[in-house]
Structure formats: C-alpha cells, structure tokens
Amino acid sequence: MKLWGIDLGGTKIEGVILDSETKEVLYRERIPTEGAKGYPHVLNQVQKLVNILQDTSGLSPEKIGIGTPGSTDPSSGLLKNCNSVHLNGQPVHADLQKILGIPVNMANDANCFALAETQMGCVPDTAPDAQVVFGVIMGSGVGGGLVVNGQIINGANGIGGEWGHNFLHESGGPCYCGKTGCVETVIAGPHLERYYYEQCGKKLGLADIIQNRSSDPVAEQTYNRLIQYYGQAISTIINMIDPDVIVIGGGVGNIDALYTEGLESVKRHIFNTECHTKILKPKLGDSAGVFGAAYL
Known part of the structure; x- marks a missing residue:
C-alpha cells in the first residue's frame, strides 16, 4: 500500500509517497507555499504538488494525509491557532477535499510529528511495545501531540496535546493566546532569550546562553x-496521561541536558517515586511532519 502525505508549512509544502510495508520513501517533492499570495493560491500550490507527485510516480492517491500548522475546529470545520495567519478561519479541510477530489485526513504538525516518530522513528527502535506516545515540540513555540495505539487523539475541541498553553508560572508574562504564564512563555526558545536579556541587557541566542553558562552567571x-x-x-503530562514515551522535538529539544538534569527535574515533580516514561530524542528531524501526514 502506498501512503501519500503533504506537510503544509509556512514557507514550503512538502509531499511524500511511502511504502506502508517497507516504510521506504518512494517519491518526495517540495515547493514554496507562497502564503503572501493569499489563501486560494496556497490551495492551488497543494494541488500543484499532488500533480507533480502523480506525474513523477505514475501513481494516483485514493486518499491523502495533510499536516497543517494549526488545528481544525470540530464544530466549525475552520482552521485555528495557526501561525500562517492566512489559513486561520478558513475551511481548509473541506476546500482541499473538494479540490483534490479524494478523501483527506488532516492534523496539526505536532500531531504529525508524534505519529511519525511512533510509526517509523525513535519509538519502534527504543520502545516497540509503547501504546501511548506524547510528542513535544519545544522551539519558537511549545506544542504537543498525543498518539494512542497508533491513532492521533484530536479531542472534542481539536486541541488534544496542546500542553504549551497551560499555566506554568506568572513570570512568563502575557501569551499571544490571551492568557498569562503559559508553558510557552516560560520555556520556548525566544522567551528564554528574552528572560536572559531582561536580566542583563544583552541579546544572546539560546545556544550561546547554554554554552556560556559556566562563565556567565545570568546564562547559568x-x-x-x-x-x-x-x-x-x-x-504534568506524565501525571495526567502517563505515556510510555515522550519524544522531545524542536530546537530547544536539542539541548542534551534535558535528558539528564532535565530528567531529574521531571522525576522531582511527578506523582510517583520513579519515572518509567522514556523521554527520547526524535529520529526523523524535519522529515517527521510529512511522514506523519502520510500515516494519517
């Protein structure tokens, strides 16, 4: 069976055809999103990419999975919480299904990341019997996706896994979502950089802050x-969901200390004497989005 996936990103749209048995990438293409040209143009770009894959492979999809930078509201069918603002409030799922003329399954990029790592990433390598997997995105923002028995849990509001907008600490300040002190405002990369700047008046990237911590008290x-x-x-993820595996993606997730000192910090806060949840680095890198879309 051939699995078709599209990753609809802010700057690029990537498409892939996978062999479901071997998990081999058969065909892969990407084109620019060109979101500044408006919503109808983005839809046409998706159709253009599908056509390219068809012409290159000689195959035609019976259905397709599409990963998006936001979530579809179950009640209205409109996309929401999307940093590609031209997509917000649009019936992306219905419009793409009409344009492509085949069934479309859609999920946000964090869910696609979690699904890809569950199906063909670090999870089968390290915890092949895992039933519950939580995928964390820690980068310019903080997001997450939940996979149970190989299936994404979208939830009644279409926000399953959105741990980044739970309250963590008031020092994070206002969040774009309208609340204050969200997880994202405390541990996302730009907010850590902002915290450093507020303490010492110097602008420094997160990688340099971490590297300089032995000689810079504010970095420490x-x-x-x-x-x-x-x-x-x-x-809080472990206390509420108790997953077998948590996979940490995004730029902040590249910090090695999260899997040593960070793990010890997790252990101090969970409602148990030990932590049996495996916290893993991802395997698929930026390919996870399009692979996860295919597995939808």
Missing part, C-alpha cells in the same frame, strides 16, 4: 530556569 540562571520549569511542565 537562564539555564536553571529552563531545567526547573521543563521538569514541572513535563511532569
């Missing part, structure tokens, strides 16, 4: 802030 303070609140935030 910022690092300790990350470790402390990362442990608290991850512990």
